[in-house]
Amino acid sequence: MKYRAFTCAAALLIAGCAQAPGGSTDWKVEPDPDIVNFPLENAESVDQELVAPPFLPAHEQVASGPPRIVNVRLEIIERETEIAPGVFVWQMAFNNSVPGPVPVVFQWDWVNLTLVNGTTDTVRFQEPVQNTLLHNIDFHASTGALGGGELTKVAPGQEVGLLWRAEKAGFFVYHCAPGGTMVPYHVVTGGNGAILVLPREGLRDGYGNPVRYDRAFYFGEQDYYVPMNDDGTSLRFDNYASQMGPTLQVMRGLVPTHIAFNGQYGALTGDIRLEAEVGETILMLHSQANNPSYPHLIGGHGDWVWPYGKFNNRPDEGLESWDVVAGGTAAAVYTFKQDGVYAYLNHNLIKAF
Known part of the structure; x- marks a missing residue:
């Protein structure tokens, strides 16, 4: 069975205004010793109610x-x-x-x-x-x-x-x-x-200027190795443990049977697509825990892309596609300038369609 993945279509409509280059040429921010050495016993304790992706x-x-x-x-x-x-x-x-x-x-x-x-x-x-x-x-x-x-x-x-x-x-x-x-x-x-x-x-751009986002979306890319029947349906199992042996056999071939964003086909498309307003800046977060990936926004760009999703590295400007290493992430912002539908996908196109 060939690789399969559904793209994430996001109606993210934005009229951006570019910020003039500026800021310090010394991009790194040294950690504040008072913050680094802040005692645990003095820290306020707060509860965070987690929400299901693609939201934060x-x-x-x-x-x-x-x-x-x-x-x-x-x-x-x-x-x-x-x-x-x-x-x-x-x-x-x-x-x-x-x-x-x-x-x-x-x-x-x-x-x-x-x-x-x-x-x-x-x-x-x-x-x-x-x-x-x-x-x-x-x-x-x-x-x-x-x-x-x-x-x-x-x-x-x-x-x-x-x-x-x-x-x-x-x-x-x-x-x-x-x-x-x-x-x-x-x-x-x-x-x-x-x-x-x-x-x-x-967050800061490559010139040291502040970067703020209006919305953040998380794209979790998942590769599956599903034991299949000849008719294209999957084998079914009684529980998670009984599925393990046959799945390991498929995994040893190193070729996924299915690839999806956010768990299953069509999770972020159609009636449940992601939406935003023209003029908003969107933070796009991507992870792949097992394989490399190459995010691309059809019709847009990465205005600023933090290499491998790490914010203490100076971000790259104006990328068309970017890297996610196996067991790694990517983080990018884009200010949308026109209305319409934008498709977010892995630009290893064999895996995207």
């Missing part, structure tokens, strides 16, 4: 105070989903979503995570739930302990806590990584998402 939780774009402790809750659910007509996959879904939701914090904040391996009595998002396998989480944004993976292994019906500090600014992948072949199996069945760590001073 309400957040400030510039830090208004000292580092905080941001409390987030991720609930892991094993669920069967029809990702394409007649094609069913048991997914590992953070908060009942593929990809998982995007926590938003500032650099030098602390992330206080509660991770739940769901059963019907412990999750809020779907019933009945009866997970079958061990799960955990590896934050690419964190330091040490395998990104937290070594500290967060959790059995069905249990929960675990993890406190870590966001020392680097950028858009970072997180994913399940319980060990051995379960690592790629969990990732390619949806067990991944991303976290946004904003610079405390906010």
Whole structure:
């Protein structure tokens, strides 16, 4: 079966006005020692209510105070989903979503995570739930302990806590990584998402000028390796664990059977397309936890693109397409100048149509 992916069409209509080059030639901002050394015991604790992609939780774009402790809750659910007509996959879904939701914090904040391996009595998002396998989480944004993976292994019906500090600014992948072949199996069945760590001073363009966005959208690209019947339908399984062996056999060929944005075909097109107003600036966030990707906005550009989604790197200006490395991200802004429909896709076009 050939590669398949549906494009994301976004009616993002914008009349932009260009900002004159300016700002400091010394682009790097040195960290404030008072912020870096701010004591944990003095930090305010706040709860963040996560939302399903492609949207992000309400957040400030510039830090208004000292580092905080941001409390987030991720609930892991094993669920069967029809990702394409007649094609069913048991997914590992953070908060009942593929990809998982995007926590938003500032650099030098602390992330206080509660991770739940769901059963019907412990999750809020779907019933009945009866997970079958061990799960955990590896934050690419964190330091040490395998990104937290070594500290967060959790059995069905249990929960675990993890406190870590966001020392680097950028858009970072997180994913399940319980060990051995379960690592790629969990990732390619949806067990991944991303976290946004904003610079405390906010985003800046290549001249050092502030960049502000009106909306932010998250495109999580997912490759699937589905055991298929000869008639183009998928094999069906009783649960997430029983699907694993046949899926691993397909994975060893390294060729995805299906590729989709945000979990399933057509998730961001048609009646559920993304919309914005003419004159708005949109932050486009993209992750791919397993394969490279090459985002492109048909009819638009990346006005500013942060290499590999990392905000302490000077952004590139006016790109037509940009890179996402395997297990990595991209971040770009574009101010839309005309009304109409714009298609966001992976410009490896064999995978896009």
